[in-house]
Each structure stands twice: as C-alpha cells, then as structure tokens.
Amino acid sequence: MSAGEESGIAGNGRGYLSERGWRSWAFTLDHKRIGAMYLWSTIVFFLLGGVFALLLRLELLSPQAKYFSNHAYNVFFTLHGAMMIFLFVIPAIPSGLGNFLIPLHLGAKDVAFPRLNLASYWIFAAGFLVIIGSLVAPMDTGWTFYTPYSAKTGAAVATLSLGVFLIGMSSILTGLNFIVTIHKLRAPGMTWHRLPLFIWSMYATSIIQVVATPVVGVTFLLLAAERLLGVGFFDPSKGGDPVLFQHFFWFYSHPVVYVMILPAMGIVSEVIPVFSRKPIFGYNAIAYSSLAIAFIGFLVWGHHMFTSGMSPLANTIFSFLTFFVAVPTAVKVFNWIATLYRGSITFESPMLYALTFIFLFIIGGLTGPFLGALATNVQLHDTYFVVAHFHYTMMGGTVMGFFAGLHYWFPKMTGRMLNEKVARVAWALVFLGFNLTFFTMFIAGTRGMPRRYAEYIPKFHTENVISTVGSAILALGILVMMWNFVQGLRKGAQAPSDPWRSLTLEWRAASPPETENFHEIPQVADWPYGYGTRKA
Amino acid sequence: MSHGSAGSRRIYYGVFAALITLTVVTVMVSYIDLGLLNVAVALLIASAKASLVALFFMHLKGESGLVWGFALVPIFFLALIIFGTLLDTQLR
Numbered sequence: 001m002s003a004g005e006e007s008g009i010a011g012n013g014r015g016y017l018s019e020r021g022w023r024s025w026a027f028t029l030d031h032k033r034i035g036a037m038y039l040w041s042t043i044v045f046f047l048l049g050g051v052f053a054l055l056l057r058l059e060l061l062s063p064q065a066k067y068f069s070n071h072a073y074n075v076f077f078t079l080h081g082a083m084m085i086f087l088f089v090i091p092a093i094p095s096g097l098g099n100f101l102i103p104l105h106l107g108a109k110d111v112a113f114p115r116l117n118l119a120s121y122w123i124f125a126a127g128f129l130v131i132i133g134s135l136v137a138p139m140d141t142g143w144t145f146y147t148p149y150s151a152k153t154g155a156a157v158a159t160l161s162l163g164v165f166l167i168g169m170s171s172i173l174t175g176l177n178f179i180v181t182i183h184k185l186r187a188p189g190m191t192w193h194r195l196p197l198f199i200w201s202m203y204a205t206s207i208i209q210v211v212a213t214p215v216v217g218v219t220f221l222l223l224a225a226e227r228l229l230g231v232g233f234f235d236p237s238k239g240g241d242p243v244l245f246q247h248f249f250w251f252y253s254h255p256v257v258y259v260m261i262l263p264a265m266g267i268v269s270e271v272i273p274v275f276s277r278k279p280i281f282g283y284n285a286i287a288y289s290s291l292a293i294a295f296i297g298f299l300v301w302g303h304h305m306f307t308s309g310m311s312p313l314a315n316t317i318f319s320f321l322t323f324f325v326a327v328p329t330a331v332k333v334f335n336w337i338a339t340l341y342r343g344s345i346t347f348e349s350p351m352l353y354a355l356t357f358i359f360l361f362i363i364g365g366l367t368g369p370f371l372g373a374l375a376t377n378v379q380l381h382d383t384y385f386v387v388a389h390f391h392y393t394m395m396g397g398t399v400m401g402f403f404a405g406l407h408y409w410f411p412k413m414t415g416r417m418l419n420e421k422v423a424r425v426a427w428a429l430v431f432l433g434f435n436l437t438f439f440t441m442f443i444a445g446t447r448g449m450p451r452r453y454a455e456y457i458p459k460f461h462t463e464n465v466i467s468t469v470g471s472a473i474l475a476l477g478i479l480v481m482m483w484n485f486v487q488g489l490r491k492g493a494q495a496p497s498d499p500w501r502s503l504t505l506e507w508r509a510a511s512p513p514e515t516e517n518f519h520e521i522p523q524v525a526d527w528p529y530g531y532g533t534r535k536a
Numbered sequence: 537m538s539h540g541s542a543g544s545r546r547i548y549y550g551v552f553a554a555l556i557t558l559t560v561v562t563v564m565v566s567y568i569d570l571g572l573l574n575v576a577v578a579l580l581i582a583s584a585k586a587s588l589v590a591l592f593f594m595h596l597k598g599e600s601g602l603v604w605g606f607a608l609v610p611i612f613f614l615a616l617i618i619f620g621t622l623l624d625t626q627l628r
C-alpha cells in the first residue's frame with residue numbers, strides 16, 4: 001500500500017460536515033453523518049445514565065437510606081442499568097464508530113444499504129423516545145426484568161419493553177447492513193486477511209446482533225402478553241415457569257456482552273500497533289478469536305442462573321463451558337502484549353486508553369471464571385463482586401476502548417485536533433476515579449455485601465465511602481474529557497489527514513472525509529499493519 | 537430471476553398444493569390421540585412446510601453456499617436454546 005499520493009490532502013475543514021440545517025442531518029444517507037448522530041445520542045445517554053449512578057453512590061454514602069425512598073433507589077438503579085446498557089454500551093461503538101469507520105476501512109463509498117441505515121437510526125430514536133415515555137411510571141425491576149416481579153409491578157414494564165424491542169430491531173438492521181457491507185463492498189485487493197482487525201470484530205459483533213437480538217425481542221413480547229393478556233408463560237399458577245424467562249433473557253444477554261466488548265477489542269487492536277510502531281502480533285489469532293468468542297458466547301448463558309434452581313446437570317455443563325470463553329479472550333490479550341514487546345511505544349491519549357483497557361479488562365475478565373465456578377458463584381452471586389466484575393469489563397473494557405477510539409478518530413471525524421494535555425489530565429482522573437469506585441466493590445462483595453439495596457450494615461461503610469469519593473473523581477474526569485471534546489470541536493487546530501501515521505484506509509481520506517469518502521476507490525496491496533517495517 | 541415461465545409456475549402450484557395438503561393433514565392428526573407424539577408430528581409437518589416455502593417460494597434452492605449458510609446457521613441456534621432449556625426443565 002503506497003502510503004502515498006493521497007495522504008497529502010488536508011481536509012478543507014468541512015468535508016461531509018459542510019451541509020448545514022437539520023434536514024441535512026435528519027434525512028442524510030451518509031454513513032458518517034448517521035454514525036455521528038448515533039455518537040451524539042449515545043453520549044447523551046451515557047451522561048444521563050451517569051447522573052443516576054452518582055445518585056446511587058450518594059445514597060450509599062451512609063448505611064441508612066437518607067436521601068431517597070427505597071423505591072426511588074430501585075428506580076435509579078434500573079434506569080442507570082437500562083440506559084447504560086441498551087442506549088449506550090450496546091449501540092455506541094457498533095452503530096456510532098462502526099457506522100463511521102466500516103466503509104472507510106473497507107475502501108467503500110458507504111454501507112450496502114444506506115436507507116436501511118437511516119431507518120435503523122430513526123427506529124433507535126423511536127426506541128429511546130418510548131423509553132423516556134416509560135418514565136411516567138418508572139421501572140423498578142432492575143435492567144434484567146426478572147419475572148415474577150416484572151409481571152406484577154405497577155411500573156411501565158410493557159412500555160419499557162417496547163422501547164428495548166425497538167432498540168433491538170435497530171440493532172438487528174445495523175448488524176445485517178454491516179454483514180452485507182463487509183462481504184460485498186471491500187475495495188479491490190482487500191482480501192479477508194488484509195482487513196483491519198476492527199472489521200473482523202465488527203463482523204463477529206454483527207452476527208451476534210442478528211442471531212441473539214430477536215430472542216430478547218420475543219421474550220419481551222411474551223412478558224407483555226403475560227401482563228396485558230394474562231397468558232401464563234412465566235407464572236407457575238398459570239402453568240408457566242419463571243426460570244424460563246431467565247433462560248430466554250440470558251440467551252440474549254450473555255452473547256450481548258460480547259456485542260459490547262468485541263468492538264472495543266477491535267479498537268484496541270487498531271490503536272496498539274500504531275502507537276508501538278510495530279506490526280500487530282498474531283493477526284490471524286486475533287481475527288479468528290473474535291469469531292470464536294462470538295460462537296462460544298452462545299453456549300454459556302446458564303452461568304447467570306446457578307442459584308435460580310436450575311437442574312444440577314445444566315449447572316455443571318454451563319459452568320464447564322464458561323471456562324472456555326476465557327480462552328479466546330486471553331488469546332487476544334497475549335497478542336496485544338506481544339505487540340507491545342520491544343515496540344517504540346508512545347503514550348498519546350488513544351494509547352493511554354487502549355493500555356487502560358488491557359489493564360482493567362484483565363481484572364474484569366479474570367474475575368469471570370471465579371463467578372463461573374459453581375462453588376464460588378453461590379457465595380458471590382448477587383453481591384457487589386458481580387457489580388465490580390461487570391464494571392471492570394463494561395466500563396474498564398468497553399468504555400475505555402470507546403474513549404480510545406474517540407480520541408484516536410476525533411481528528412478524522414471532525415477535522416480538528418484535541419488538546420493532548422487536557423486529554424491526559426482527564427485520563428488520569430478517569431483512571432484513578434474508576435479504580436477507587438469499583439475495586440472497593442470487589443472487597444465489599446467478597447465480604448458479603450448484597451447488590452441492589454439502598455441500605456447496608458455498617459461494616460461495609462469504609463468501602464462505600466471510598467467508592468463514592470471515587471465516583472466523584474471519575475465524573476470530574478469525564479466532564480474534563482467532554483469539555484475537551486467541545487473545545488476541540490470549536491477551536492482545535494486543523495487536523496492533517498493522517499496525524500498518527502496510521503496505515504488503515506480511513507487515514508487516506510481527507511480529515512474530515514468528503515461525502516462518499518475517497519476521490520478514487522483505493523487499491524489495496526498489503527495488510528494495514530506494516531508499522532516500523534517501512535517508512536511508516 | 538424470471539418468475540413467469542410456465543415450468544416454474546407449475547412448480548409453484550405444486551408447492552401450494554403440497555402446503556394445503558399438509559395443513560389438512562395437521563388438522564386431521566390433531567384428532568388422533570398420540571400423547572406427546574402429537575406435538576412431534578405437528579412440528580415435523582410444520583418444518584416440512586417451512587422448508588418447502590424456503591426452498592421454492594424464497595428461492596433457496598439454487599442459491600450459493602453463503603446464502604445456504606446464513607439460512608441454516610440460525611436453525612442451529614434455535615436448536616441450542618431449546619436443548620439448553622430442556623436440559624434444565626426436564627431434569628430439575
């Protein structure tokens with residue numbers, strides 16, 4: 001790939017952003033604009049979900065419930081979880097960064113079905129409007145909607161389910177679009193083994209989205225049918241089975257944790273070699289482990305139900321299989337570390353977040369097998385240990401990967417550079433705040449503190465105070481980061497087309513790219529990881 | 537994709553007739569008490585009908601391996617969720 005001819009082009013500062021007015025956004029078919037709309041929406045829900053989290057931490061500052069009623073506390077953790085998961089972590093990287101990057105990475109003008117892409121966004125928007133509408137009788141079931149409580153509570157369960165149903169539909173359509181795009185729109189010479197690893201991870205993600213999401217849609221329809229029509233799917237007195245709901249829910253929701261983490265792993269696989277100036281180590285292993293994770297992820301849903309009265313044989317099989325998920329995950333981590341080994345590492349903000357991903361995800365990932373083992377699970381289930389585990393994976397993993405991606409592609413998406421100093425200050429606050437907030441939860445959890453209560457016995461007071469202080473530092477770090485984004489958008493220096501000396505195709509387009517991306521469809525002759533082995 | 541030729545139209549009518557026949561069979565079998573086998577027979581007939589629709593009406597017959605792959609893979613996942621759930625509910 002001659003790193004050549006086009007790399008000199010500096011964007012005119014406008015590119016795909018030059019058209020103005022709300023119509024140019026609402027009816028756009030440009031994957032970059034649709035991606036940007038997803039990014040804005042998901043970031044808004046990230047901040048909103050964060051406000052609920054801070055309220056939870058405030059309440060936990062003291063052992064007795066002081067500020068809110070128990071019911072209000074239940075509502076807050078439900079809204080926090082549901083918003084963060086359905087409106088932020090699941091769509092942010094695939095629908096936001098993925099939309100922006102997939103055609104650019106492939107050397108294509110757009111996704112395969114641009115109109116479907118726009119429809120996905122508006123279905124997503126309908127979904128979040130319905131979810132906001134459900135606030136008239138806010139949900140208090142937890143983000144998992146477990147029956148029998150969810151079949152009985154007076155909260156707007158059916159409304160929130162409909163919202164999640166719509167979000168899921170949008171997710172399916174986006175996944176479908178990406179699968180077809182990756183199969184059909186690769187530039188000449190872009191063979192499967194020359195694809196950026198981000199594409200491999202997005203391919204695996206899309207397959208999970210298409211296969212798993214319909215199940216949660218159907219499950220919520222069954223729940224709505226039980227509530228509204230009195231059909232007994234989950235209510236034993238009507239011949240149903242409450243644990244059946246958990247089977248259906250986790251058949252979707254375990255694979256979906258890989259919808260969250262795989263795209264972030266893709267970002268890390270892009271960022272690490274750029275800032276180590278070394279070819280990625282183990283390209284094939286990283287690529288195929290994405291597919292392996294997607295597949296094995298479907299076999300382990302029962303590990304969320306060990307204490308729900310599942311049959312002993314099912315418990316044993318699901319526990320056994322759970323240990324296999326950790327294998328392809330570890331394969332990736334080892335390959336990233338081998339890429340770092342003897343590289344010329346620099347610590348720009350994308351790299352700081354990518355390294356943070358690896359560090360925190362190792363902790364989050366390794367605590368998974370503790371939970372997957374039957375004996376320890378009985379002790380740890382529904383304690384703060386689980387809360388710490390999934391925040392280390394989802395926030396320490398996915399969100400840090402997302403931040404790495406935002407800092408890495410900000411110049412490409414906006415045509416402007418970020419203030420690197422401010423970015424590092426924000427990173428330091430986020431890193432410190434995150435670990436104070438969540439590491440303490442491992443300790444409280446192993447000591448037996450249950451999750452989802454507004455009150456706790458005084459022996460957990462210290463951990464909770466540290467955790468709340470940490471959450472304030474974390475929030476401050478995120479505010480600084482957001483302020484930096486806004487300042488960068490308003491008055492950041494003009495970005496060159498390839499500020500990080502990267503080799504993937506998006507850096508051959510202008511910053512920001514023109515509508516339809518490339519003046520000429522690029523010819524690809526090599527993989528994009530030849531760092532340090534040539535001029536790059 | 538010429539839908540109109542006389543030969544293919546005959547196939548469509550044939551498939552339609554088969555679907556109607558199988559529907560009638562489903563209804564008739566439901567009057568015979570086979571115990572748990574009733575469900576099995578009903579599902580078997582339904583699967584046969586779905587296959588006919590996929591093969592002929594949706595043109596799966598004669599499609600490339602990739603399309604076949606995308607058509608068959610979800611069946612595996614459907615089997616998986618049924619199997620995994622039965623593993624629990626039948627053995628508690």
Ligand code: HEM
Binds near residue numbers: 322
């Ligand atoms: C190394 C791979 C992993 C293993 C073996 C694993 C294992 C487990 C197990 C056994 C539980 C159930 C704990 C309980 O409730 O008793 C659990 C909970 C959870 N895990 Fe993981 N996990 C892994 C990776 C991940 C990743 C990558 C994510 C997300 C990005 C994640 C997100 C979650 C969530 C959200 C929950 C709790 C859901 C809830 O009850 O509200 N896990 N994990």
Ligand SMILES: [Cu+2]
Binds near residue numbers: 301303
């Ligand atoms: Cu799981």
